[in-house]
Amino acid sequence: MGITKKPKSFNYFLNLMKLLLFISCLFFTISKSEVITVGGENRWTDGFGYASWADKLNFTVGDVLVFSYTKGSHNVLDVTRAAYQSCDNSSGVNAKYETGDDHIELNEAKSYWFICTVDSHCRLGMRFGINVSAPVTTSVNQTGDSSSRSNINAGFYLLLVGIMSMLIFIV
Numbered sequence: 001m002g003i004t005k006k007p008k009s010f011n012y013f014l015n016l017m018k019l020l021l022f023i024s025c026l027f028f029t030i031s032k033s034e035v036i037t038v039g040g041e042n043r044w045t046d047g048f049g050y051a052s053w054a055d056k057l058n059f060t061v062g063d064v065l066v067f068s069y070t071k072g073s074h075n076v077l078d079v080t081r082a083a084y085q086s087c088d089n090s091s092g093v094n095a096k097y098e099t100g101d102d103h104i105e106l107n108e109a110k111s112y113w114f115i116c117t118v119d120s121h122c123r124l125g126m127r128f129g130i131n132v133s134a135p136v137t138t139s140v141n142q143t144g145d146s147s148s149r150s151n152i153n154a155g156f157y158l159l160l161v162g163i164m165s166m167l168i169f170i171v
Ligand SMILES: [Cu+2]
Pocket: 045, 046, 073, 074, 075, 116, 117, 118, 121, 122, 126
């Protein structure tokens, strides 16, 4: 008789909160932008098939590609599809990187093509194209300066929407 029990609905509410927390964590894991080293352990070098390397991965706006190589031995050109196909960089170059530790943020949902123009490296396989997809939460404004911040906002909105819908459900 003397034992006070929490109302059943309160426990139910707690369980729902836990579930929501779990879903939010899951969401953060999925939408977090990634830093991807091109070529993995092979880094950016000749004699490695980058096209098949890239085919196995998914790229999302906000991800960062890291091209790691000995400065002077290679370079990285962000080019058009035509320049990628021909390995001819006399036109169609969007950007050139040559520090040996080039971090390129994929800030648009579009196709990107990268080539190395040292010697005949491009023809020998130092080139690949990728399709960068928009983040899962397309309703969030992506024109901001930091896409990771947008992802955090997206997580926050999800949390708010979750809490709101739960309140409606309980009341
Ligand atoms: Cu090269």
